[in-house]
Amino acid sequence: MNIHEYQAKEIFRGHGIPVPPGEIATTPEEAAAIAEKFGGMVVVKAQVHAGGRGKAGGVKLAKTPQEAREHASRILGMTIKELPVLKVLVTPAEDIASEAYVGLIVDRGSKRAVFMVSSEGGVDIEEVAATNPDAIRKLEVDPRFGLLPHQAYWLATSLYSDVKQQRAAAKIMGQLYNAFLSSGASLAEINPLITTPEGEVKAIDAKMNIDDNELFRLPEIEALRDESSEDPSEVKAREAGLTFIKLDGNVGCCVNGAGLAMATMDLVKYYGGDPANFLDIGGSSNPEKVVNALRIITSDPNVRVILFNIFGGITRCDDVANGIVTATRRIDIQVPIVIRLTGTNEEAAVRILEEAGFSAMTDMDEAVEKAVQLANGGAA
Numbered sequence: 021m022n023i024h025e026y027q028a029k030e031i032f033r034g035h036g037i038p039v040p041p042g043e044i045a046t047t048p049e050e051a052a053a054i055a056e057k058f059g060g061m062v063v064v065k066a067q068v069h070a071g072g073r074g075k076a077g078g079v080k081l082a083k084t085p086q087e088a089r090e091h092a093s094r095i096l097g098m099t100i101k102e103l104p105v106l107k108v109l110v111t112p113a114e115d116i117a118s119e120a121y122v123g124l125i126v127d128r129g130s131k132r133a134v135f136m137v138s139s140e141g142g143v144d145i146e147e148v149a150a151t152n153p154d155a156i157r158k159l160e161v162d163p164r165f166g167l168l169p170h171q172a173y174w175l176a177t178s179l180y181s182d183v184k185q186q187r188a189a190a191k192i193m194g195q196l197y198n199a200f201l202s203s204g205a206s207l208a209e210i211n212p213l214i215t216t217p218e219g220e221v222k223a224i225d226a227k228m229n230i231d232d233n234e235l236f237r238l239p240e241i242e243a244l245r246d247e248s249s250e251d252p253s254e255v256k257a258r259e260a261g262l263t264f265i266k267l268d269g270n271v272g273c274c275v276n277g278a279g280l281a282m283a284t285m286d287l288v289k290y291y292g293g294d295p296a297n298f299l300d301i302g303g304s305s306n307p308e309k310v311v312n313a314l315r316i317i318t319s320d321p322n323v324r325v326i327l328f329n330i331f332g333g334i335t336r337c338d339d340v341a342n343g344i345v346t347a348t349r350r351i352d353i354q355v356p357i358v359i360r361l362t363g364t365n366e367e368a369a370v371r372i373l374e375e376a377g378f379s380a381m382t383d384m385d386e387a388v389e390k391a392v393q394l395a396n397g398g399a400a
């Protein structure tokens with residue numbers, strides 16, 4: 021789950037991280053009033069679950085309340101990476117002497133949280149990693165002990181030469197680690213972590229991604245979800261109990277099991293296609309899940325073929341077949357469907373599909389190759 025910058029800043033502030041004040045506006049008039057409150061010179065920042073806000077025109081410096089009103093008027097209602105901007109954060113402008121990057125992410129390889137820090141802040145860390153990897157210092161945090169003071173100080177020495185700023189940055193890293201753990205985050209970053217001409221160290225930006233698996237024990241964090249800033253198809257999938265991630269391809273995939281779904285997408289790429297989604301219907305034997313899955317897939321206008329790849333274990337093939345037949349009777353599906361079924365009740369599933377005018381394959385490669393051909397304009 022993603023949360024907005026202003027929400028992440030509130031979490032940071034609650035753990036003692038020095039974050040400048042800021043307030044949310046949903047109208048240009050509110051933005052002007054907040055700017056007046058903060059003394060005039062402010063930054064107006066789009067609140068949307070997408071990167072590249074600055075490049076898209078979603079972050080603007082305003083020298084007066086009137087400028088804040090004008091910037092908010094342009095930013096509110098714009099779309100950034102197909103997501104609408106419905107609110108802006110208005111925060112006092114800071115006099116910046118230097119910018120650094122501090123981030124913390126779960127690394128599946130080491131099975132630990134890993135700090136990444138760089139004195140080159142204010143830009144994408146991926147860009148720094150690609151062009152100057154030596155500018156990034158990393159540290160794996162042992163979960164038994166947490167971030168130890170000397171480790172935080174070692175990280176801070178790569179950011180600043182001034183001892184006071186090193187100590188301040190080390191303290192912030194300890195606070196960031198605590199915020200990361202207590203919020204069930206998979207990522208937390210400050211970009212940039214700035215110094216002012218007076219030598220203060222501040223976090224003027226904040227980003228957090230929350231691990232969905234943590235939300236059952238953190239209702240106060242789950243309450244921060246903003247569905248208006250999420251892809252509508254992903255919201256519908258979550259409500260239907262499906263695991264769904266929208267992608268940019270044209271082969272709609274409906275699969276049971278995350279591992280098989282990943283393998284299916286890999287095979288689509290191997291045969292020259294592009295998956296339109298990751299969709300795992302899970303191990304349920306409920307035909308209604310298939311109906312919901314097809315509704316979500318067919319809502320994407322880019323989908324040119326639908327590929328079912330079902331390995332029946334807990335999921336019964338005949339239930340999936342019934343779901344396909346039911347869905348095609350309820351929904352006007354304008355694209356071809358390629359079906360691969362094997363496993364539990366496979367024979368019954370094939371009979372159900374044949375009676376409804378469908379055919380099913382048992383070979384995964386054959387089914388994926390056919391789906392890609394259809395998506396690329398080949399004959400059925």
